[in-house]
Amino acid sequence: YHVTLKRVQIQQAASKGARWLGIERDQLPPDHTVSQHETCKIRSIKAGTLEKLVENLLTAFGDNDFNYINIFLSTYRGFATTKEVLELILDRYGNLEISNCEDDRSQNSTENKTVLRTAIASILRAWLDQCSEDFREPPDYLCLQKLLAYLTRVMPGSVLEGRAQNLLEQFQKQEVMNGGIHDTLANEEKLETENSEDFSSFAEDFVAEQLTYMDAELFKRLVPYHCLGSIWSQRSKKENNHLALTIRATIAQFNAVTQCVIRTILNDKELKTQQRAKIIEKWIDIAHECRILKNFSSLRAIVSALQSNSIYRLKKCWASVAKDSMLMFEELSEIFSDRDNYLISRELLMREGTSKFANLDSSVKENQKRTQRRLQLQKDMGIMQGTVPYLGTFLTDLTMLDAALQNYVEVGFHKKMYEFEVIAQIKLLQSSCNSYCMTSDRRFIQWFRKQPELTEEER
Template sequence: CHFVPHFSQHSSGLRCEFIKAGTEEKLVLHLLHSFSTGDTSYVSIFLSTYRSFTTTQRVLDILADRLENPPGANKLSVNRLAFNKTVCSVFSKWLDEYKEDFLSLGDPTPLLRLAPLLPSDPSGSEIRRRLLKISEELSERALLSDSPTDCVSPVTPPSDSSNAEFDATKILGFPADVVAEQLTRIETDLFLHVVPYHCLGSLWSQRDKKGRGGICLSVRATVRQFNRLAKAVTASCLWHVDLRTQQRARLLEKWISVAEECRARKNFSSVYAIVSALQSNPLHRLRRIWAETDREALRRYEELSDIFSEKDNYSQSRELLREEETSQLVSADTKTNNRRPTGAAARGTVPYLGIFLTDLMMLDTAVKDRLENGYIHFDKRRREFEVLSQIKFLQTSCKNWSFVADESFLEWYYSVPTLSEEQSYRLSNQIESASDPSPGRALNPTVVITHCTDILTSVVGPSIESEAVFDFPSPVNHLLSKLAKHMKSPSVSCLDVESSPPPTDPALTYVTPESSIKSHRRSVSCGSPPTSKGREAGPDMRIIRIRMDLQDGNLYRSIMVTSNDKTPSVISNALEKHNQDPKEAPRYELIQLQPDGKELKMPSAGNVFYAMTSSSVDFLLRRQGGGTPLGSPSVGTETSATFPRIKAKGRRLVRTLF
């Protein structure tokens, strides 16, 4: 047997056979028999995913071998006619949806062999004509020594842009809705040109390997636009060091308004790029600038940030996409009934592609390509197809959009200088120093947990600096670290597991939660011991979070704690992390923030390591004799209502992931 079939029954009572696994040859040949078994989705799934386990030429060779020996005694037999109909159906769908497969062959020989074997009826003749036309094009390319390329977006920036006269404040002269419309135009063109199977984890994870530079170009174009926009936001807010604090605050407000307009146009890719830039370290640390920013704008900014919150595996982002898919279905039904859709339903949705890349990479990492007997795991391809179908559906919703280019804005946008991390940080330092009348003033620190780069590297390979993908904080980091930890512990059946030992310090036992309490979903990456050089570090090390309360927000830092660390050493290390004088440690007290909102003051001789549980790894540094500074949020709040949260090391971790 060359198949592992799965049988199910339709509501009509018909028994269907769905292939779960099989050999390469049998999976290809099943294209010609899937309809007879009731598996009507097989052809679509195969054509969307086959590149992860075979090649176009190999598929054509197997089908050509079969066409040389068709079923039926004569051309007019029932079996032959049914076979011919299926052949035409498969190749017609293939040419309509994935014509680039044939253009990427390079050699017309497989097509010239296949064309005479096609049925001689009108459908077969039309397919033969299309294949011969493609073979002619391939022959011309070979003569001209042109190499085939993947489709890329027609939107390309001018190549002669000069940064010498760049005026960052010019963005203030463009209405927010105009800027959002132009960004949505760019994003829509790119998204419509995305080839869904380019997002497959098995392909995307190979893009930086030697000799694979030409793959996934349609996704790379989307990534470049995401990074360009994020860097444009950062550069425009940092470029003129001599700007007044109020002027720079207006720039932050402008980009918040643009993000809001992009949200109204369901352009989630641009929304996330702008929010990521505003959350990046160079902009986040400009506390004086944020203090001058309009409070209503900050409230809207927090709402936009929540769309891409890590909470429950970015559930809000996914829920919004589901809502948009539902609205598009309603719109399609309206068109069917000859009614013109109005309002939001008339617009398509441009998603943040990183969510789909995350799901597909996670799926590729978690599920094996082959079974123990060597059969190709086709059930995995069915799951991947579900994700690819969402991308194709959203692309369909964008096809009817029309835009008019605003050359004035585009000229400014493509003239924005690209700043390196070092340049951004240096400019940020200059701006903050110039706007801070008392740089020596002590701050009241508060421990975000960063993810272990060794774990991420073990899942997705080494970091690639040549082309950073989604250069700003990405939801993929947290999700992958959870998967990596779970895969290292195969005996654990749930990600919500206890990840720290029970307390043993007698001075702390009266406030420690019961050891049976399970951790939040973040516990796998946030509360588990870090690794060192690819090996588990053991139960004597933990990474905790210390929050620094400011008058206008919170500043997060991560710190490693061992079982030998007492309260004074933890306070000293935390102060040093926040660029404060460690000698000031005796003036501070360490507060553990409990899940129920309560506080625990750590004894001076207490062992911080054993005070932690997987549900209580947040700490606060507070000056002795004083409460939380005026204007700061309560200790139980994880994010500030007026200040964006730093996602420490987000840039480097995203590079590791992509």
Template sequence: GEHKRGKDFGFFPASPQTPLQQWGEEVEDGVIYSIVLQRVRKERLSKDDHGTPECSFVQYRTCKRRVLRAATLPRLVDWLVTANAEGDLDYMSSFLATYQAFATPVQVLELLLPPLGPDNPRGWEHPIERGKGRSRLHLSSGCRKVLHVLEFWLQHHPEDFWEPPKHPSLQKVLHFLYQSAPDSQACALAEELLQAHKEGEKEEHRRGTAEAVGSYEEALALLSFPVDEVAEQLTLIDADLFRAVRPFHCLGCVWSQRVKKENQHVSPSVRATVAQFNAVTSCVIASVLGDLTLRTAQRAHLLEKWIAIAQRCRALRNFSSLHAILSALQSNSIYRLKRTWAAVNSSIFRKLSQIFSEDNNHLNCREILLQVKKKELYKELAQSRHSAPTIPYLGTFLTDLIMLDTALPDFVEGNLINFEKRRKEGAILSQIQQLQESCKGYNICPNPSFHVAFHHQQQLSEEQSYRISRVIEPPADSCPSSPKLYRSLTKRFSSGRIIWEGCANWVGGQTGNGCCKHVEVITHNLSPASFCPPSPVKNLPVSQPRTRPPVALPLPSSTSTERGTESRIIRVSMNSEHGSGNCYRSIVITSQDRTTAVVQRALQKHNLEGDSPQSYQLLQLLGDGRSNGVIAKLLIPDNANAFYAMKPTDLHDFLLCPKKGGTSSPG
């Protein structure tokens, strides 16, 4: 039959460059390329008199592309200039997002910028015109590519050039551009950025010397504000903090260093979001438990108001405060109030709690974020509007990044920088940047009275909140017979595990819980004899315990948490007298690892390289006996194959304990 001419629909374009398969590798001096086959869409064929293509098919051709896999730093910078021409289209964004894991801005600039002579800069031709008092140069192809890199760098990573007070890297870029391309877009961006940085210094000084707004006497009760007002003001605070996050601070190799005493100031932009998360959970717990004179119905009303605030945060796509509120309501000191919860209409709470369910590595939360991004993408294409603002729960990204940093090495054969790892990290950081850009869409006016109330909210320590909870509803009346939903949702709190990692002595001097690239998580000592269920008031927050590597991470096929595979990721926490704190570290074990080797790697991760592995025993934490404070432990024998000796569970959690009297565990 006659074949009808087709149409090319712009909303669902076929990907013009989709990798079909790996072809092989090319190795040169200081660089390894992966060779991939890609399909590339052919140019549109000639059209007839009516402007319709003569052919109704979309045609592709297959070609080979080189994708840089590993290289030395100089070769990485060389590829930065030529990657787009070679078809390695995501290289520049991945490199500029992650290079500070292995280099400094100064090192990259030294390799990127050609040296300039007094008369004729190398690689740049003589001036051919003059205008506005500046030379205008005819640029060679290679120099235009350098300008393109600088323009992209200045536009997408301006924070890299924040080096007050003199900003030497930015001054170096400006010096180069003034001599080579003063009329370029890159030069204009650099000048604007320098001015913005100078104004930023003045603003920081003003904030540092400003008096606190209001006083304690003027502070209103937080819940005296309407539900919408509380949710909107929390969203405004979260949006400002999230936009200020430097994506580089989320990298696992950076964020995981904060637990060391000498690195207490590492990743300040991420720490600020952690502090805000904890402040919200603290406010929720204190507002519910702070007044012992409240009747059950009155306390239930407070719970319902916080649930309504959480629902409004969900409508505002503020998943950070949403998670903080739910975490507080699921903390043991509030969750155990059986009579109070019985008076609450908890249907909305149940639905909201499912967003952060730990099932399938928080698949619900990930799908919601992905769904929001897709919907807004099509809306933007159709209406040319910006994506709706969204504040994610940063702990999810931090956890993914820390797991990725654990699973993949920094260097590969020949001591070359493993750039495949950096591409995967760059893809996650790109998602963070897209969401940061979307947060510009919030249009909320600050309410100074709310900020005074929020910062003067009564604070309760973990011990205080639990004691007050027992006074409100004594233990005999609040045995763990609350709804099963609450038990499952509070599992991570009653076990003392929270994915956000934190540094002890950072918040209120308490041991922090936390993770997030991005991670080791601070845990509580759990002993059956002295079990006190923790709350997140003074602990660093974060996502829930991981049951398997992040879904979004394309980890190597040899790494898996399922029984019967060649390797899996486990989490090992310490129980010792060392001052490093009780925190877990993620390590990869294989089917060839004996217990002693696993213990040795765990000690290295906990900065205890000098300790003998024979002085420690490895215990696997089992079961769900958290309702009575008892967690079963399985001793892994010293001479066993740890991979096969461990019991198959959803959570591979281990405890490393010093042996009593230095004796060996039974074989």
């Protein structure tokens, strides 16, 4: 354990003068009372075996340490499986309350059982509410079935039993429907249009909205624990092809946006320099619209594509790009500068506002003011929107955390606290994506999905 000292207020007493007058504390305004404090010891887990960490879940509930419970549930998949944790809770502690030992008749035993049942129910409720994806194990859903059997036996007719039953039915229904954004998009691809669409026919704000729609849908479906370094770092092994599918889908979308930018600029060999420059300007405007929509995923993808060697080497085209567009591109590129561990993009993402660069050209500052006015106008009109982050930053942080603080015999729970902070940020941003009010456009989805990837030689 870590043991720290914390100064806490225990009560407010009447001042010496008030006591001399015989006036009680509750008869005086706050400015006539004196706060009394004491120093107490705060104990927090530093490291422990899986069995002890699970045991501490019940202790934490009794101590009202809900922070420990949240950290454990958000990060345990890095060192244990759902099956292992559930068995420890139900088999080791859940069966104690239905055992038939001689002490069961005592009042203390009855009270202890009630406390234990309440603690287990609260932990299971938090597990189902916060990390329901842990129980998505098609086709048999063995862990969820085991949990349901326990609740039916020990807590029949309870709200928790109904929650578990509804979750099982929801998973089974989604499995039958083969739900998911990629299935929806695949169905939309099958719908043929009479005329093939051209990139020039799509308005910049329209393209940004469609990219944001796709990115937000994928990000909302992301399973946060897939981002843990101990899980994501294992993706390259051949037997782990099924691992972290929600992250793979997000990365595939990011790469598709990057390839789309490169293809629209390079694919047509007959384009003149000015025409190619106009396409570059169009993508810069689209990137700016993504910035307005707080879609940092597609924004980063577009900027990365324009900075790639195959596009950067087009010196004549870049020389023909309008000055305002170039200044805008420099501003957007600065957001993802790697200085100070990507400090600018991190701060920008967390406060969801526009960044400020004191050393930039006045025209760039004017672009920032324009962006700020657009964001403020949306706020004044009551238009709610979310934020789609660039996931690579979180993956890098969690992978570095895992590599820097390796586990040995015991699980280093102090590392889990840092991981939980990152996971909590991801969940917060996922929740914000529900504020987007967008619909997919069949024409654009079909055009976007049909863009072929250029080979190295074609670039």
